Amino acid sequence: MSDRDNPILNSPIIGCAYHRILLDDGGRPYDYEFLEFNRTFEKLTGLARDGALNRTVREVLPGIENGEFDWIAFYGEIALSGGEREFEQYSEPLGRWYRVHAYSTERLFFTTVFIDVTESKKEHEELEGFFTVNLDLLCIADVEGNFLKTNEAWSRILGYATKELNDRKFLDFVHPDDLPATLGAMSKLADGEEVLNFTNRYRSKDGSYRFIEWRSKPKGRYVYAAARDITDRKTAEQARLRLVEAATDLQSSTPGSFEYTGIVETALNLSGASYGALNLFDPDGRSFTTTAVAGIPDHITKATTMLGFPLAGRRWAHDPVREAVLGDNRTTVLESLGSLVSPGFVASFAERIAHAFDLGEIVVTRITTPDGILGDFTLLFSRGRQLKARDELEIYAGMVGVTLTRIRTEEQNARLVREKETLLKEVQHRIKNNMNVMTSLLSLQAHQVRGNRVVEDILNDVRSRFRSMQILYDRLYRTDMHDGGSLDDYLQVLVRQVVELFPAAARVRVTVESGRYACRTADADESKAPEPCLLDSKRLSTVGLIVNELVTNAMKYAFRDDVGADDLDIPTAHLTVTTVCREEIIEILVEDNGPGLPDSFDPANSSGFGVMMVQAMVGQLNGTVRYESSRARESHGTRVIVAFPRDARR
Structure with a gap:
């Protein structure tokens, strides 16, 4: 150790010391002394040359024999048995970590060569501490898919001990449905790309699966990853x-x-x-x-x-x-x-x-x-x-x-509606029956005054008006629509039954039809059948009375029972009622091929009750009525056109 040119002895970072082991009477090591050491030894241990050289370790570092690590016994075994050992150990008296290489070439003597690793140990412990206490799942893996190191969070979250994961392929724990996406993420990592916010499912030790969200970064053949259990968020x-x-x-x-x-x-x-x-x-x-x-x-x-x-x-x-x-x-x-x-x-x-x-x-x-x-x-x-x-x-x-x-409110409302409909049906049934009674009485009265043309006509007019109301209530009673109905269906029945009240009915051909544009809106599909023209019961009743008057007038004046078809060279008496339901307007046309209206006819100044009633009821519908007539032999007849808004609010 006296060779001052030895590079180890002169190293500024490597401490070196030469020792002799001391044995008790039983031949057991109980102390050792410092025979020589270099300057770096002094720097790394803090022991000055004049205070340690040729003195024993128990003198220099009192209490060392009571520490967790038995330095004297460890070095004594090397000094007595020979050989060499390399190890890292913390020195409690010095408060430092050392990496030591100890060897003996002569019995009772040994040499130690060492460096101070305290700072690297602290960094490692801090890293290990961070790795251990972190709540996130941390791991180091390789690009082949093997876990190399995992932290304690894996045990807490998935139930596996660290040793159960390390050196296992992480694909063994991935949900089968997530394997394709996971392999895709591994391919990116192998190509050096980061993978952020990637989610897959990992199997816990109890067999359940948990959602894990990853942030992974490759470095060489290693992958460093942090992940979080987001099962609660996903749930x-x-x-x-x-x-x-x-x-x-x-x-x-x-x-x-x-x-x-x-x-x-x-x-x-x-x-x-x-x-x-x-x-x-x-x-x-x-x-x-x-x-x-x-x-x-x-x-x-x-x-x-x-x-x-x-x-x-x-x-x-x-x-x-x-x-x-x-x-x-x-x-x-x-x-x-x-x-x-x-x-x-x-x-x-x-x-x-x-x-x-x-x-x-x-x-x-x-x-x-x-x-x-x-x-x-x-x-x-x-x-x-x-x-x-x-x-x-x-x-x-x-x-x-x-x-x-x-639901309970709707059920209660439905019950109330059914009760109301039952009551309304009963009322309509009674009204219809009363109408039948009135019509029958008027028919009987007309029969008794037969021969008195004026009275008979008056009774027939009143009877036809009752009849129109009777038909309306009968249709409301027989259908589920108690607050309205189809205008076309109503007029089909009404017109024919009004015609049948007159003696000339047998020789009149009656046509009731819907116009080609019935009930079509501007965007209607021409290939589909038109929907029925529906009106509420109030307007349906008003229209019924109007059509009743117009048909009655046609039967009374165009086809009087005392006028034969031969008088006008008419092959067949014809009465046509047409309904045209457009997007905004409903039109009803009542046409006959009778002799036409007198030249003096002026609906605005007419004193006839029927004409006045038609005018008034058309006004109730916010509509108009127009009379057209021709007395020419080749085109004689009368046409009355009633038009009113389809929407009752207009």
């Missing part, structure tokens, strides 16, 4: 999506399509429960009915056998014990089915059910509205499973409450 997103779908279904549901079992199944999906029941309170509040149940069908059947009755449709008496347990909470989480024990549900039976289906906690979520509690979802969880998406479940229960209230 919440899926719950919100199911909630939106459920809201759409509830919004479109009607009394006839409301599916109670589907309601319970949605509650199961949102909550994670295995079985569920929808209980609805009766209006009197003294009982409730299990309206629907959902779960594994075979298990539902088994439960029915054990109970001795089906749960769906079961009515239960008000249970104060159950209500006391639930209290005013929106959602109550109970440890077991036994928590709902009551006089109607004994503890021993609850235990049998829980054991048969391996049940754990029970959740009851109230279905409420501003007016009170309508019922609840009672949800049964398999052992070890817990309620998820509680907020979404409570929101859904509120949506179900609103929908149930709407």
